[in-house]
Amino acid sequence: MTESATAIFWYGCNMTRHGEVIRATTRFLEAVGVAAEPSGGPAHCCGSPKDASARINEGMARRTITGFNARLAGAADPDPQAAPSDRRTGAGGQVITWCPSCHMNMQDSMAPVTPTNFETVHITEVLHARQERLRPLLARPVKRRVLLHQHLGFNGRVPVNSMVAELLRLVPGLTLAEHPYRAPGHMCSSLAGVPGALADAQRATLAAMAETGADTLCTIFHSCHRDAVALERHGIQVANWIHLLAESAGWPAEDEYKAWRNAADAGAAIGAERMGAAGAVAVEKLVLPELAKPPVV
Amino acid sequence: MSASLAERIRTESARLAALCVACGECVRACPMTPYAPGAEAAAPNAVAAGMRDVLQDGEGTPEARAWIAACTRSGVCSPACPEGLDAAFMLRLAQWRAKGALGNAPLIPVKEDTQYSPKVKAFARLTLTEEEQAKWL
Numbered sequence: 001m002t003e004s005a006t007a008i009f010w011y012g013c014n015m016t017r018h019g020e021v022i023r024a025t026t027r028f029l030e031a032v033g034v035a036a037e038p039s040g041g042p043a044h045c046c047g048s049p050k051d052a053s054a055r056i057n058e059g060m061a062r063r064t065i066t067g068f069n070a071r072l073a074g075a076a077d078p079d080p081q082a083a084p085s086d087r088r089t090g091a092g093g094q095v096i097t098w099c100p101s102c103h104m105n106m107q108d109s110m111a112p113v114t115p116t117n118f119e120t121v122h123i124t125e126v127l128h129a130r131q132e133r134l135r136p137l138l139a140r141p142v143k144r145r146v147l148l149h150q151h152l153g154f155n156g157r158v159p160v161n162s163m164v165a166e167l168l169r170l171v172p173g174l175t176l177a178e179h180p181y182r183a184p185g186h187m188c189s190s191l192a193g194v195p196g197a198l199a200d201a202q203r204a205t206l207a208a209m210a211e212t213g214a215d216t217l218c219t220i221f222h223s224c225h226r227d228a229v230a231l232e233r234h235g236i237q238v239a240n241w242i243h244l245l246a247e248s249a250g251w252p253a254e255d256e257y258k259a260w261r262n263a264a265d266a267g268a269a270i271g272a273e274r275m276g277a278a279g280a281v282a283v284e285k286l287v288l289p290e291l292a293k294p295p296v297v
Numbered sequence: 298m299s300a301s302l303a304e305r306i307r308t309e310s311a312r313l314a315a316l317c318v319a320c321g322e323c324v325r326a327c328p329m330t331p332y333a334p335g336a337e338a339a340a341p342n343a344v345a346a347g348m349r350d351v352l353q354d355g356e357g358t359p360e361a362r363a364w365i366a367a368c369t370r371s372g373v374c375s376p377a378c379p380e381g382l383d384a385a386f387m388l389r390l391a392q393w394r395a396k397g398a399l400g401n402a403p404l405i406p407v408k409e410d411t412q413y414s415p416k417v418k419a420f421a422r423l424t425l426t427e428e429e430q431a432k433w434l
Binding site for chain 2: 017018023052054152157184185186195197275279282
């Protein structure tokens with residue numbers, strides 16, 4: 001961590017399942033001229049896991065904002081070479097979000113309670129605004145027919161559905177299929193808490209894949225990806241939009257979570273040495289049950 | 298700027314509840330209504346009135362509580378509101394209240410994963426290098 005960061009890539013909590021996405025996203029940001037320090041995990045929580053207590057929720061959120069404020073104090077424009085239309089306004093740095101929950105919570109409950117000295121923008125806005133810098137990086141053809149997994153929620157606040165689609169259209173060889181289905185909620189983790197809702201959404205998604213003849217389902221958010229990777233058992237491929245951009249850039253971004261989730265023996269797929277290094281007891285207790293749970297559909 | 302999250306929840310709940318006419322358009326537009334037991338069969342304005350009651354320190358109706366619990370932040374309620382209210386935020390406020398965020402007894406089931414943070418950290422130890430963990434967590 002530098003002492004004078006100009007931007008923080010606030011990737012959230014559950015993105016730690018997808019280290020390669022954090023890594024590749026940070027590399028894309030740097031490549032388009034935005035040096036952003038990745039930050040996430042429980043120490044940078046938005047507070048939403050403690051929605052049942054406003055006091056605890058606020059305390060977690062305040063700690064996160066206080067840390068960001070300190071790191072971004074006196075920050076200059078994170079991208080001084082950006083075209084005027086791409087440049088943010090005002091002083092201070094940027095917090096670049098990935099998670100739609102974190103983004104909405106920052107706007108709805110965090111910043112209105114704890115003062116911030118930064119602007120909050122979503123990763124799709126940052127990369128979409130700099131797509132002309134992104135385009136030359138995306139040189140390798142990705143010959144896939146892709147259906148974008150889209151939700152109704154969050155899109156009204158940040159038009160992620162159209163921006164990710166436009167970023168995917170930069171990829172040579174990639175064909176984007178069109179379908180009107182939009183899943184309820186803002187991402188699949190919200191549906192998982194309502195009996196029947198995630199299964200219905202996944203069945204509708206598989207039907208849309210079949211109707212469009214798409215071979216790859218492209219997720220936008222991590223929680224959708226976490227649940228959707230098990231759909232590969234239905235004969236489709238699942239990739240996040242960052243995986244597809246990285247594939248076109250020729251950058252390594254192996255989806256290990258997907259491999260583990262779909263392995264007959266997740267522990268064997270991870271490997272004893274790696275499990276030992278991460279803490280075998282913790283992995284067995286906290287990681288393997290999630291990887292081994294039955295698919296929703 | 299609010300002094301606390303609790304104050305923000307109280308202030309915004311009172312403000313929006315005073316403006317809401319409980320017409321039920323938000324309930325009609327919501328894609329989650331079919332997943333809320335009893336809500337689809339109930340009159341939409343009655344469900345909306347129950348939600349408004351929760352914003353005003355009430356307990357709402359069983360159908361309204363089920364609808365609040367089923368909110369997944371689809372956000373289609375806001376453009377559906379003929380009064381131009383941020384109905385999605387109203388539901389967020391109602392969900393906080395119904396979960397007992399202000400210290401009251403919960404009105405809806407609260408599902409908290411007590412292993413949430415340890416799980417996030419365990420995955421981090423698998424997918425991030427030690428240097429990345431030191432810098433990024």
